[in-house]
Amino acid sequence: MLAFLNFIAFLAVTGYGIYTFANLVYSRVTFIKLGKKSDLRKDTQQRITEVLINVFGQRKLFKDKKSGFMHLILFYTFFIIQVGLIELIIKGFIKGYEFPFGEGHKYFSLLQEWATFLMLMAVVYGFYRRYGEKLKRLQWKRDGKAAFVYIALSTLTSSILLTLGFEAIMLDHEPNLAYAPFSGAIALLFSGIGTTAGTILFYIFWWVHMVTVFSFMVFVPQSKQAHELFAMFNVFFKKVGPVGKLRKIDFEDEEIEEYGVGKIEDFTQLQLIDLYACAECGRCTNMCPASGTGKTLSPMDLIIKMRDHLTEKGAAVTSRNPWMPSYVFGSSALSPTLTAESSAQETAATVEMPNLIGDVITEEEIWACTTCRNCEDQCPVANEHVDKIIDLRRYLVLTEGNMPHEATRYFQNIERQSNPWGMNRKERIKWREGREDIVVPTVDEIEDFEYLFFVGSMGSFDNRSQKIAQSFAKIMNVAGVKFAILGNEERSSGDTARRMGNEFLFQQLCQENIANFQAYGVKKIVTICPHTYNTFKHEYPEFGLEAEVYHHTELIFKLIQEGSIKPTKEVQEAIAYHDSCYIGRYNDIYDIPRQILKSIPGVQVLEMERNKADAMCCGAGGGNMWMEETEGKRVNIERTEQALRLNPTTIGSNCPYCLTMMSDGTKAKEAEERVKTMDITEIVEKSLVC
Numbered sequence: 001m002l003a004f005l006n007f008i009a010f011l012a013v014t015g016y017g018i019y020t021f022a023n024l025v026y027s028r029v030t031f032i033k034l035g036k037k038s039d040l041r042k043d044t045q046q047r048i049t050e051v052l053i054n055v056f057g058q059r060k061l062f063k064d065k066k067s068g069f070m071h072l073i074l075f076y077t078f079f080i081i082q083v084g085l086i087e088l089i090i091k092g093f094i095k096g097y098e099f100p101f102g103e104g105h106k107y108f109s110l111l112q113e114w115a116t117f118l119m120l121m122a123v124v125y126g127f128y129r130r131y132g133e134k135l136k137r138l139q140w141k142r143d144g145k146a147a148f149v150y151i152a153l154s155t156l157t158s159s160i161l162l163t164l165g166f167e168a169i170m171l172d173h174e175p176n177l178a179y180a181p182f183s184g185a186i187a188l189l190f191s192g193i194g195t196t197a198g199t200i201l202f203y204i205f206w207w208v209h210m211v212t213v214f215s216f217m218v219f220v221p222q223s224k225q226a227h228e229l230f231a232m233f234n235v236f237f238k239k240v241g242p243v244g245k246l247r248k249i250d251f252e253d254e255e256i257e258e259y260g261v262g263k264i265e266d267f268t269q270l271q272l273i274d275l276y277a278c279a280e281c282g283r284c285t286n287m288c289p290a291s292g293t294g295k296t297l298s299p300m301d302l303i304i305k306m307r308d309h310l311t312e313k314g315a316a317v318t319s320r321n322p323w324m325p326s327y328v329f330g331s332s333a334l335s336p337t338l339t340a341e342s343s344a345q346e347t348a349a350t351v352e353m354p355n356l357i358g359d360v361i362t363e364e365e366i367w368a369c370t371t372c373r374n375c376e377d378q379c380p381v382a383n384e385h386v387d388k389i390i391d392l393r394r395y396l397v398l399t400e401g402n403m404p405h406e407a408t409r410y411f412q413n414i415e416r417q418s419n420p421w422g423m424n425r426k427e428r429i430k431w432r433e434g435r436e437d438i439v440v441p442t443v444d445e446i447e448d449f450e451y452l453f454f455v456g457s458m459g460s461f462d463n464r465s466q467k468i469a470q471s472f473a474k475i476m477n478v479a480g481v482k483f484a485i486l487g488n489e490e491r492s493s494g495d496t497a498r499r500m501g502n503e504f505l506f507q508q509l510c511q512e513n514i515a516n517f518q519a520y521g522v523k524k525i526v527t528i529c530p531h532t533y534n535t536f537k538h539e540y541p542e543f544g545l546e547a548e549v550y551h552h553t554e555l556i557f558k559l560i561q562e563g564s565i566k567p568t569k570e571v572q573e574a575i576a577y578h579d580s581c582y583i584g585r586y587n588d589i590y591d592i593p594r595q596i597l598k599s600i601p602g603v604q605v606l607e608m609e610r611n612k613a614d615a616m617c618c619g620a621g622g623g624n625m626w627m628e629e630t631e632g633k634r635v636n637i638e639r640t641e642q643a644l645r646l647n648p649t650t651i652g653s654n655c656p657y658c659l660t661m662m663s664d665g666t667k668a669k670e671a672e673e674r675v676k677t678m679d680i681t682e683i684v685e686k687s688l689v690c
Contacts, residue, residue: 006203007093010210017214024221025229028276031314035269043240050382055232060380063614064283067129071380073122080115081160084108085213088163092206096171106179113161113182120157123150137282145223152216159209161186166205169198224280231381234277237270238382242538244373244586246390249503260394260501264310264356267388274383275307284375284385289617289639290368294632297368299375299385302361306388309353309360316351357392364631366392367404371499371622372581377613393501406627407500414505418491419457420626429487431459431466438473442487443520449484451476451555452522452547454536456529457492458656464663465656468528471685472552478688479564481555483526489516495535500623510543517547526550528681530582530655531621537587551583553654553680557592560599567687570602573676575683576648577605578639578662579615580655593654593680600687606646616642620657640665643675650676652683 053059058075062068090097098105127150130138138146165186168175172195175184190198220228239245249259261267284299285291291298354360369389376384396402413422432440443449453476459469476483494509517525525547527533537549559565575597583589590612597605610616619635629635640662643651651666653659656679663677 003093010089010092013210013214017217020218021221024218027314027318028221028226028230028311030318031310032269032272032276034265034310034314034317035267035272036265038237038268038270040237040270041240046240047236047238050238051232051236054235054380054382058380060378060382063378067281070122070125070129073118074126077115077119077122080111081119081157084112084116084160088160088206088209091163091167092203092210096167106176109176110179110181113164113180116157116160117182120154120161123153123157126150127154137286148219149223149225152212152219156209156212156216159205159212162205163202163209165190166198166202169193170195170202224278226276227279227381230273230277231279234273235382237273239270239384242586243376244371244386244534245538246387246498246503248542249394249507251504251507258395259398259503260396261388261391262357262395262399264306264313266395267391271384271388271391272310274381274388275303275310277381278303278307278383279381280304281380283378283380284383287374287378287614287616289370289372289374289619289635292616293629293635293638295364295368295629296362296631297365302365302385302388303383305360306356309356313351313353316353357395361392363396363402366396367407367627368624368631369622370581370617370619370624370635372617373585374581374614374617377585390499390501393499394503395501397501398504403501404627407623410500410623410626411497411502411505414492414494414497414509418509419461420492420496421457421461423461426488428455428460428490429485431455431461431469432473432485434466435470435474438470439477440473441484443484443489444487446482446484449482451481451483451524451526451550452517452520453483453485454493454525454527454529454532455485455490456527456532456656458660459528460490462656462660464660465528468656468659468679468681471679471681472528472556474685475556475559475565475681475688479559481559481564486516486520491516493529493532493535495531495539496623496625498535498539499621507543510540514540514543514545517545522547524548524550526552526555528552528656528679530580530586531657534582534586551587551589551654553583553589553593553596556681556684557596560596565684565688567600567684568689569687571600571683571686572602573650573683574604574606574646574648575650575652575678576608576643576646577611578608578618578643578651578653578658579612580653580658581615581617581621583654584615585613593652596680596684597652600683603683606648608642608646610642618653618655618658618661620661625657625660634665634668636661636665637668640669640671644669644671648675650678650683652678652680654680 058068058072061071087097087099099108101108129135130146161183164180164183168183168187169190175187175191177184220226250256278300280300282300285301288297288299357363357366366389369386371386371390373386376386397407410420413420417423417425419425419428429442432438443452453473455469458465460466491509491512493513494506497509498506525536527536530551533549533551536545560567577594577597579590594605597603608615616639617635618639619629640651643662651662653662659677659679663672666672666675666677
């Protein structure tokens with residue numbers, strides 16, 4: 001009778017737990033379905049590779065080696081323990097039950113014991129990192145949920161060992177320390193209590209384990225632990241292709257009434273998976289230049305607030321419109337057409353909720369982003385923060401016409417004169433008059449050229465950046481490179497306009513530039529601006545560009561390798577090298593600039609604490625070059641201070657924007673007399689015998 005009641009109680013707990021878990025997961029799936037359909041490229045092989053590397057290989061987690069190793073143990077021991085859970089459940093109904101592995105069961109037992117112990121140790125270490133070491137990125141919130149995770153996992157693992165230990169006493173078995181070292185030690189410690197007490201304690205801890213398992217299972221979908229369910233899907237379905245590439249808006253689609261994202265359901269379904277995949281690990285916020293300098297923007301907080309908003313709105317929609325689709329994705333590549341989808345989205349649109357922009361996400365957060373992608377590079381579950389922020393900006397700019405006054409002025413200057421300052425566009429070519437020792441022909445002045453040198457607005461109009469353009473032209477002259485410029489026909493690349501949310505202006509500039517390139521038969525483009533390089537290389541092809549695109553450091557490195565230029569003069573400089581975000585994290589170019597510097601006699605390359613993929617943004621990206629920072633510390637000051645800690649004689653960069661920000665930083669720190677700021681091109685030119 002007791003065994004029967006035990007079985008009924010187990011069925012009740014199990015049934016309730018599984019039903020609640022399934023219902024909660026299904027609700028999150030239906031909330032995701034409120035988003036717009038996603039045009040998903042298949043690219044199955046690449047997606048599988050991403051899962052193998054970033055889920056099963058845990059690559060991103062090892063950016064913090066201590067946490068990475070801890071999570072690797074938790075990840076794999078979790079799967080091992082689940083196999084033992086089946087056996088443990090049966091043990092509660094069949095005394096002394098073991099999987100029919102024969103002699104191999106002792107090795108299975110050994111694997112289970114060590115997996116359980118290692119998970120317990122990993123949980124203890126995780127607890128120490130949060131509450132003992134007080135790791136900064138984990139101190140953002142104190143709502144008790146994190147503590148519950150540690151308590152639940154500690155209870156889950158320790159109850160396994162206690163159950164197995166008291167099972168040995170219940171069965172009057174000799175403790176086997178060789179193949180059951182931890183439960184065997186428990187059995188040995190309590191060996192004198194007798195089989196009756198052993199039986200009682202066995203069922204007590206068996207039930208503790210079962211209740212913990214199903215309680216934690218119900219907890220998972222309602223907490224940050226939901227990443228255990230959604231992270232793998234998020235990695236698999238993430239955008240493939242160039243990182244940071246933005247979605248194109250079809251302005252010819254007459255059905256579109258609003259541009260950008262003004263409501264949570266305006267995001268795509270794939271974007272909404274990000275919200276439930278977030279592990280709340282704080283890695284993104286820990287590396288964010290805005291957050292690190294006292295701005296209101298926190299990438300993690302942004303995701304969490306949108307997740308909670310989606311959950312709240314989804315729950316309201318579900319209560320009003322219970323007929324919801326049962327598929328996760330609406331793309332035809334993944335699932336059939338859903339007749340209930342439009343109904344769900346229409347219902348979502350009528351539910352009265354706080355405004356996404358203004359109530360949930362502030363405009364200050366939206367405009368603080370520098371689009372550096374440090375958050376995305378750090379994220380172990382492949383969340384993409386930047387494209388969401390750009391979509392919010394698009395709504396403000398294109399739908400509401402609401403933007404900072406600096407952005408308004410920027411757009412007007414680009415529209416009228418195709419440069420940020422509003423200077424006469426006919427002065428774009430004047431930069432080449434600054435030096436008589438360089439030859440810079442326009443496309444009209446030369447019959448044949450290999451490279452189109454796209455100078456950009458900074459190189460054309462900014463006095464400091466003009467020197468970069470001149471140095472690069474000199475290098476190409478020395479190397480015998482046949483190149484030309486568009487001169488006054490050159491337009492802004494539109495990259496900054498796009499990342500400030502003005503997609504319409506970007507597309508207009510993009511089409512004008514491509515028309516120019518085609519008219520002059522351009523096959524190769526080289527530019528000194530990483531932002532222009534990135535948008536030409538990865539975004540213009542979607543609009544029809546067919547040309548090879550080079551950053552000036554790539555071409556310089558090529559010329560050095562070919563022997564076309566030979567840096568031979570000593571340049572005695574200790575250079576703190578700064579990685580541009582749009583060359584580094586966007587295009588994975590880290591070694592080429594360093595190899596160029598190391599090829600110059602006398603140059604010593606100094607590495608900042610945050611370098612390469614972890615390098616901090618200069619603060620200019622995402623349009624912030626043209627807007628005032630009204631909160632916290634200036635980003636460029638923080639980055640300059642990081643460079644100055646190395647006591648360099650020069651701060652080196654590969655971007656006109658970065659050079660400007662670092663130059664302003666040295667002036668603000670009153671260090672410009674002892675520390676120069678130079679582009680790699682200028683340093684190379686100093687080493688050439690001309």
